Amino acid sequence: MTMRAHFAELWNSEDVLDSLWRIFVSPYTTMLLLLGLAVLVCLGTFLPQRPADAATDPMTNSLWLTSLRERYHSAADWLVRLKLFDIHHSLWFRGLLGLLAFNLLLGTVHFIHPRHLWRADLSLGTKTLVGRLSPAETSEQLLERVKEALRVHRYRLLDGNNGLLVYAGRFALFPVLVYLGLLLIIGGLALSERTAWWEEGVTLRPGQVRPLSHGTDLAIRAELIEASYDRTRGQLQDGRTELTFLRADREVRRKILHNHAPSLYAGLIFYQMSTEPVLLVRAQDATGRDLVLQTPETGATQFVEVALRFREEESPRYVIVLNFAPTSLLSRYFQQEGSEKYVLVPSRDLSLRLLLSPPPPGEVASTFQVEAFYGAETSPFYQHQFHGASSVEILGDSYTFRPQHYAVIKFGQDYGLMPILAGAVMVLVGIVLSAWRPPRRLRLVAQFVNGEVNLSFTRGAAAKGETPHWFESLIQDLAAALALNVQSAP
Amino acid sequence: MSLPLAETHFFAAAAVCLVGGAAIALLDARWRTVERSTKLLALLCMVAGLGLSAIKRGGWPLLVTAEVILASAAGAMLWRVLCRHGHKSKLGALLLYAIAAGLLVWGVARRPTPQAVSVVNSVQQAWLFASHLTLALACGAFVEAGSLALACLLTARQTNSQANMDCNEKAGRNAVLAGLPLLTVSLLLTALGGQYTHGVYWSWTVSESWHLLTWLFYAILWCTLVLLGWRGRRLWGLATVGLILTLLMLKAMGG
Numbered sequence: 188m189t190m191r192a193h194f195a196e197l198w199n200s201e202d203v204l205d206s207l208w209r210i211f212v213s214p215y216t217t218m219l220l221l222l223g224l225a226v227l228v229c230l231g232t233f234l235p236q237r238p239a240d241a242a243t244d245p246m247t248n249s250l251w252l253t254s255l256r257e258r259y260h261s262a263a264d265w266l267v268r269l270k271l272f273d274i275h276h277s278l279w280f281r282g283l284l285g286l287l288a289f290n291l292l293l294g295t296v297h298f299i300h301p302r303h304l305w306r307a308d309l310s311l312g313t314k315t316l317v318g319r320l321s322p323a324e325t326s327e328q329l330l331e332r333v334k335e336a337l338r339v340h341r342y343r344l345l346d347g348n349n350g351l352l353v354y355a356g357r358f359a360l361f362p363v364l365v366y367l368g369l370l371l372i373i374g375g376l377a378l379s380e381r382t383a384w385w386e387e388g389v390t391l392r393p394g395q396v397r398p399l400s401h402g403t404d405l406a407i408r409a410e411l412i413e414a415s416y417d418r419t420r421g422q423l424q425d426g427r428t429e430l431t432f433l434r435a436d437r438e439v440r441r442k443i444l445h446n447h448a449p450s451l452y453a454g455l456i457f458y459q460m461s462t463e464p465v466l467l468v469r470a471q472d473a474t475g476r477d478l479v480l481q482t483p484e485t486g487a488t489q490f491v492e493v494a495l496r497f498r499e500e501e502s503p504r505y506v507i508v509l510n511f512a513p514t515s516l517l518s519r520y521f522q523q524e525g526s527e528k529y530v531l532v533p534s535r536d537l538s539l540r541l542l543l544s545p546p547p548p549g550e551v552a553s554t555f556q557v558e559a560f561y562g563a564e565t566s567p568f569y570q571h572q573f574h575g576a577s578s579v580e581i582l583g584d585s586y587t588f589r590p591q592h593y594a595v596i597k598f599g600q601d602y603g604l605m606p607i608l609a610g611a612v613m614v615l616v617g618i619v620l621s622a623w624r625p626p627r628r629l630r631l632v633a634q635f636v637n638g639e640v641n642l643s644f645t646r647g648a649a650a651k652g653e654t655p656h657w658f659e660s661l662i663q664d665l666a667a668a669l670a671l672n673v674q675s676a677p
Numbered sequence: 678m679s680l681p682l683a684e685t686h687f688f689a690a691a692a693v694c695l696v697g698g699a700a701i702a703l704l705d706a707r708w709r710t711v712e713r714s715t716k717l718l719a720l721l722c723m724v725a726g727l728g729l730s731a732i733k734r735g736g737w738p739l740l741v742t743a744e745v746i747l748a749s750a751a752g753a754m755l756w757r758v759l760c761r762h763g764h765k766s767k768l769g770a771l772l773l774y775a776i777a778a779g780l781l782v783w784g785v786a787r788r789p790t791p792q793a794v795s796v797v798n799s800v801q802q803a804w805l806f807a808s809h810l811t812l813a814l815a816c817g818a819f820v821e822a823g824s825l826a827l828a829c830l831l832t833a834r835q836t837n838s839q840a841n842m843d844c845n846e847k848a849g850r851n852a853v854l855a856g857l858p859l860l861t862v863s864l865l866l867t868a869l870g871g872q873y874t875h876g877v878y879w880s881w882t883v884s885e886s887w888h889l890l891t892w893l894f895y896a897i898l899w900c901t902l903v904l905l906g907w908r909g910r911r912l913w914g915l916a917t918v919g920l921i922l923t924l925l926m927l928k929a930m931g932g
Contacts, residue, residue, distance in 0.1 A: 214904040218897045225893040232886045232929070275881055362904060385876065425798070447798070447874040458876045597876055604872070611868075615861045621903045622854035647906075 190215050211290050212297045220287040227283065231274040234266065235259075242273070288373045291366045298363045301345065314662045316642040318671035326635040329669070333631065333642065336668045340661060342629070353631040358624040364617030371610025379603030387597045392465065392494070396433065399598065405453060406433040410441075412592040414462045416546045416553075426462025428594040444594065458597045464543055464553055466495045467589040468530050478584060481531040495528040496593060497543040535582065536562050555588065627657060640671065684733075687726030688747070688785050692778060694719035699774035702767055712770075716758055723751040723781070737802040739809040742930045747784035748810070749927060750777045752817020753824075756855075760821065760848045769828035776820050776920075780927075801874065808866035811859045812888075816923050818856030819895070823920020825849040826913040833910065846909075849916055850902060857895045864892055887929035891922050 197209040210216055235258075241251040255272065256263040270277040320329060334344055334353060342355040384401060391397060391409040398406045410429040425446050432440040432452060442450050444459040451457070469492045470478040479489040530539040542556040552574045558567035559581050571579050576589045628647030635641075644665075646658050666673050698715035701708050727747055731738035739748055757773055826849050867885070872878040879885065898915050901907040 214900050217904075218900045221893050221897050221900070225890050225897075228886050228890045228893065231881065232883055232890070236881070365899075447801075449873060449876065456876065460875070599876070604878070607878070608869075611861070611865050615858055615865065618854075618861060618899060619858045621899075622858065625903050 190219075208293070211293045214294075216290050217287070217294065220283055220290055223283045224280070224287070227274050227277075227280050230271065234271050234274070236275070237273045242276075284373055284376070288370060291370045291373075295363055295366050295370070298359055298366075313643050313645045314658070315644070315674045316640070316662070316666055316669065316671040317674050318640045318669070320635060320638045320640050326633075326640075329635075329640060330633055332669060333633070333665070336665055337629075339668075340664065342627075353633070355629040355631065357627045358621070359626045359628075361617055361621035361624060362626060365614050365621065366617075368610045368613030368615075368617055371606045371613060373610075375603040375606030375608075375610060377603070378606060379601050383599065383601035383603060385597060385599030385601075387460075389596045389598065390463075390496075391428070391594045391596060393591060399455070401600075403453065403455070404434055405439075406436075407431065407596075408433060409594055412462055412594050414464070414592050426459060426592070426594065428459055428462070428596075430457070444596070455598055455600055460595045460597050463593045463595060464497045465591045465593045466497070466528070466541060466543075466555060467587075467591060468493050468495065468539070468541075469587045469589075470532060471585045471587075473583050473585075478532055478534055481533060483529050483531070489533075493530055494591075495530070495541060497528065498525040532584075535584065537582070538562075539581075539586070540567070541588075553590070555590065557586070557588065629661075642669075642671070684726045684730045685785070687722045687729065688781060691719045691722035691726065691750075692781055694722060695774050695778045695781065699771055699778075702770035702774065713758070716754055719777075720751055720754040720758065723747060723754070727751070737799075737806040739806050739813065740802060742927075743784045743787040745809050745813050745930060746780055746787065746927050748813035749816035749820065750780035750784065752814045753777045753780070753820040754817070755814070756818050756821040756852055760851060766825065766828045766832070768832055769825045772824035772827055773821060776824055780820075801870070804866065804870045804873075808863050808870060811866065812863040815856040815859035815863060816927060818852040818859065819919055819923040822849040822852035822856065822916050823923070825852070826916030827920065829913045830910065830917060833913075846912070850912075853895065853898055853916060853919070854902065857892075857899055860888075860892050860895060864888060884930050887926040891919075891926045894919055894922050 193213070193215055194210060197213060198206045200206075235255060237248070237251060241248040252263075252267070255266070259266065266272050270279070274280055320326060330353075337344060337353075337355050340357070342357045343359070345354040345356075346352070386401070389397060391407070391412070393409055393412055396406050396408045408431045410431055411427075412429075413427045415425050415427070428444040430442045430444050430450075431438050432442070440452060442452060442457070444450050444457060446459050446461060449456050449458055468480065470480060472478055477491045480491070480493050481487065481489055482493055482495070485493075526543045528541050530541065531537070532539070538560040540558040540560065542558075544554040544556070546553055554572055554574060555577075556570065556572045557579065559569035560567050569581055571577075573579075573588060574590075576587075578585060578587045580586070630645045630647065632643040632645075633641070634643075642665075644658075644662060646655070662673055665671075694715045698712055698719065701712040701715060727738050727744055730744065731740075734740075739745055753773060754777055757770075825846075829846060829849075867888070868878040871880070898912075898919060901912060901915065
């Protein structure tokens with residue numbers, strides 16, 4: 188039967204609600220909805236999709252839409268109108284998921300309490316048991332024995348047509364497990380959408396206290412932040428942070444965070460995304476007075492001590508510093524890699540360039556190199572390398588360098604994770620079980636004429652050709668249990 | 678992936694076994710044992726090549742896309758060895774050998790990707806290995822089912838041998854029903870791994886999208902097999918489309 192013919196058969200214009208029920212319960216509808224989702228996912232791989240940062244920042248979004256129009260011209264307007272540039276958050280996608288959830292829910296209800304029993308396809312073949320009704324037994328009693336025999340074989344029974352038809356099914360729970368699992372997944376996704384929150388890019392240096400907010404009275408403090416390097420490759424292997432949880436400035440718990448491994452506390456999930464090397468720089472003149480320091484990133488803000496964060500994966504940036512002081516150059520131009528930083532000493536017209544090198548093979552500590560430049564000169568007049576805390580003298584001033592590590596932490600809450608995981612496991616178990624034991628359906632038509640018994644068994648959703656082994660085996664068992672003979676249909 | 682000489686020898690031997698097996702498959706039933714032996718030998722050579730590649734790289738196997746493609750070819754041969762019913766179709770065997778050989782050449786010739794192996798943690802490597810292993814086995818099952826389905830489609834008009842087609846259909850059905858749970862496990866492991874390391878279980882990358890797309894398609898196929906009991910041309914057509922999707926998913930894996 189084609190899909191079109193199937194849906195035409197389900198439609199009864201005299202009872203629209205019943206027709207809608209039949210359509211939404213049908214496995215063909217499930218297939219169509221899954222196909223619709225697949226089409227949207229496929230479109231999402233071919234059409235340009237809005238990046239995550241553009242979704243949260245209006246300016247980035249505007250720039251992205253402009254670049255989209257430059258690339259796709261008039262087609263971009265259609266993409267925007269149909270919301271195809273953000274398919275995974277679009278109404279199309281959510282609508283299909285919602286319809287799928289409705290279909291799965293109705294399918295589950297239909298299993299528990301079917302409104303319409305399936306129709307057997309008689310062209311697939313019927314097995315008949317024939318015999319004579321014993322004088323001591325009525326037809327109702329024989330029918331009850333048949334039902335009991337089917338129950339012994341673990342079939343679930345449903346009566347139809349005032350007891351003259353019996354529908355039996357087995358292993359139908361396994362596909363229902365898949366339905367329930369998918370429902371749990373969709374429910375978990377909806378829960379995540381509504382209730383989940385994450386705070387990312389939270390940086391902590393040793394001793395720093397950071398309130399968590401988001402309705403909690405907790406704060407976190409990093410006690411010790413360490414990074415370990417692979418001796419053979421010189422690559423960052425892992426970072427370790429001792430994190431203290433505080434409530435009203437009192438310590439309530441301590442946890443150890445490692446890079447890319449979660450930690451749980453008070454219903455929150457914490458991730459340490461990375462540990463970044465930081466260099467604390469301080470300068471004092473010969474009298475011990477602190478010198479004012481500046482950095483290109485912070486512009487004109489003056490510091491007594493600066494903290495330089497090094498990120499090796501950062502792409503080069505171009506920084507221009509404007510200096511409006513009289514008799515000074517108007518601007519200085521810097522091209523910064525992630526592994527190099529600049530510190531300016533305005534009172535000395537001095538620039539310091541600090542370079543971070545990962546530990547060489549066999550070593551565990553990173554190497555820093557400091558270079559000093561006069562004014563806008565491009566050649567350094569002073570160079571020095573160091574590993575740990577170090578103090579150097581440049582033009583009579585004392586510069587102190589203290590390496591540390593920052594922890595970059597992400598934390599949040601997502602109640603949808605457990606339903607999604609449970610649903611995925613249920614889907615997996617349901618698929619495995621239904622592949623091992625596909626659903627079996629039988630229809631029994633009982634006829635009693637002049638003491639003659641005629642029990643016709645028809646199977647459902649069967650293949651053309653060879654009769655399944657389970658059907659043959661069941662008929663033989665029933666024939667033996669009921670003392671009847673097997674007669675194949677002509 | 679730039680392969681040292683030793684792995685290339687194993688993969689070349691596997692390719693020779695595949696070609697030999699394809700030639701023997703055209704002969705009559707007396708050569709079945711020899712064909713079976715060549716299949717096993719091809720499988721062993723591919724597994725040995727993958728193992729040697731991993732040992733020389735100093736990490737777990739199947740961490741790079743090229744190795745997953747090679748493992749899919751091995752998976753297809755493994756399913757053919759395990760599913761004995763499909764042996765009656767010469768065209769099915771030829772198609773499977775051709776696709777497996779194509780995957781073998783593709784995996785060996787694939788250019789090295791910059792990503793290489795970014796995971797340092799051995800636990801992450803083991804997790805990624807498990808995820809890719811189940812994916813490769815699933816792809817192998819779908820290749821087996823697809824090749825049998827394509828053979829049924831091509832030979833349905835030429836022969837009325839219903840018994841042979843029923844045999845192939847049963848083998849293909851079993852392969853699909855075995856491959857879908859493996860694909861589900863692979864998806865689950867990938868999502869769990871992402872949630873554990875980065876706090877994000879799904880990020881809609883091209884690779885993940887194609888992974889999901891293939892799963893949705895085979896979920897539709899599961900509905901037709903288990904709930905509706907579809908047989909014949911409709912099923913063969915779907916299984917053939919599934920084969921194409923599987924190959925596209927492997928292509929998308931590299932980004």
